[in-house]
Amino acid sequence: MILSDRAEEILERLGVELIEQKKEVHDAGILKDDEALKELVNLSYLKIKAGQFSLTDEGKEEARSCVRRHRLAERLLVDILDAKKGIVHERGCKFEHLLHKGLDDNICTLLGHPKTCPHGRPIPEGECCKDAKRAPKKLIMPLFELELNKKAKIAYLQTHNRSILQKIIAIGALPHSEVVLLQNFPSYVFQIGKAQFTVDQELASHIYVRVS
């Protein structure tokens, strides 16, 4: 069953509010007579009671999947398609509807099973993430997994910790820089431009690179 875009948007919104923010119910309010709402009720994803609605178990599953698709779409736009961040949310909203079941797992694998969206919110795990341990080649990976002496480009920094960010900025390991890992034991040594740096595994795990 393919949902309408509008129904997916509603589910996503509910996924954020009811699952992530753990609110019990949501005020039906202005959505009351919305076509998409009826669609969701008919599929028994939603229950409406006295103007409040809540998600059924199936609905929760579907909502989680909507949130996942939206955030994966954002990651895809930023990391691979190199969209400017200001427009990411809005475009992500359109893009996500193209990522149907199964497709989202492919994108997730392509991106190296990212844990957060570019805004730092968690991406719900999919089946593919659980299988990630035996997953084949990845395009995007943390710096410490990079093959030695192979060129790569820094894709993004996965951290919102200011002090770590500050250190990585000081090194100049910023997105778009070309990087070659020279050594991975006992510490990581890599080259950016003409300069070489050494970092520990902790810092190397925040720098994600894209193999070219």
Added chain:
Amino acid sequence: MQKDYKGPVEYSLEIAIEKIVGLLKEDYGISKRAIALLLLQDEEEIKALVREKETEALSKIEAIIEEISAHYIHPLTYELALERQAQVRQIISKAVTVKQEKVSIREKISRLSMNPITGLPLVLFVLYWGLYKFVGEFGAGTVVDFLEGTIFAQYINPFITNLFVRLLPWEILQDLFVGEYGVMTLGFRYAVALILPIVTFFFIFFSIIEDIGYLPRLAMLLDRTFKKIGLSGRAVIPMVLGFGCATMAVMVTRTLATKRERIIATILLALAVPCSAQLGVILALLEGNLPGMLIWAGVVGLVFLFIGYLTAKILPGERPSFYMEVPPLRWPKIGNVLTKTYVRVKWYFKEILPLFLLASVFIWLGKLTHLFDLVINLLRKPVEAIGLPHQASKIFLFGFFRRDYGAAGLYDLNKQGILTGLQLVVACVALTLFLPCIAQFLMTTRERGWKVGLGISAFILFFSFGVAYILNLLLSNLGVVL
């Protein structure tokens, strides 16, 4: 330059900067744009300065920063770094062409120095020739012998003693200045004839490996091990310095990033890193006794790792993180080495000389008030408990005033032939771990505060004797003859 208003116009960084510049009324000595940029990057000092100067516009400026921050995903520091990088890339792409180069010989040597298989033997090579041969044997041996034995003992000391005896007819005051432990004859002589040359040679060695660019490579090799003891690779600098003079090394722990790292490094420096003066005498004592030397080095090394590991477990706080630039290897420049050595020796000497003179005064007071006899008596029991003759209690007390002074006392005892090989090794271990010299103690309290300084000392006092006690018990029960 043409300005690039990126992002939605009303939230662009460029607009925010223009607005802030318009609000800044005072003079800062640098351009207002720079101030605005620093404000956006959350620069604490500039924020404080602006808070003080711009009382009127402050709330407006803060509102602009808050608003612009809300429209970016990342902290503005990061956004600006990206922006700056983009500019740099653009300029470089127009002005620079990069030729593909083959890996040079210099680069090959650099890689060898960082590969653990070749790099670790190189560390031992550098330490042996640099520290042991150059600083230890030549600096602390040949040069000190000449300065102390010839210049001071034959010329300066007799002259000064003569002068003071004539100027000060009171024996107590004569003792203070020119007695066995006098300010001039001990404190000044030690500082000038012993510490000055050792430290100078040490700084020459240190400046050379620094100028070559070896230190980051050493840090990179040791980071993983140092993490286990709660430190990062950066701590190699104070640790290597500790082998020169631990007092100075404690001062240099300032360069470590967190308080936790500074405390761990201070404990290890006080406990298990012998300074060059002490190291010199201990190596001379154990010379020709290879098993003894291995036991001594093994026990001290284990204590270093064990206590580091333990303190890292106990002390709360964030794990240290390690990042360093690895500069290309370069030939050391004599001018650089000499300038760095000169500046450091000067700075060090200014810090350390007063402490030495103070130590002499303390010894004088201690003898005058018979406090020393009391302490020697107190030390007698624990000294006998670790299997040493009671005469050895004196060396522990003097070891507190000068690390090598204790070791030198041990040297004399050994010459009199009253120590067995086993006792000698136990005494060397106890003395190495025992309280650092008074100068280091004073420096520790100055850098870490009285509470931490006294706490560390109390711990070391019991711990050093505890380890020596167990070692003595173990070796004698195993019937080891050294």
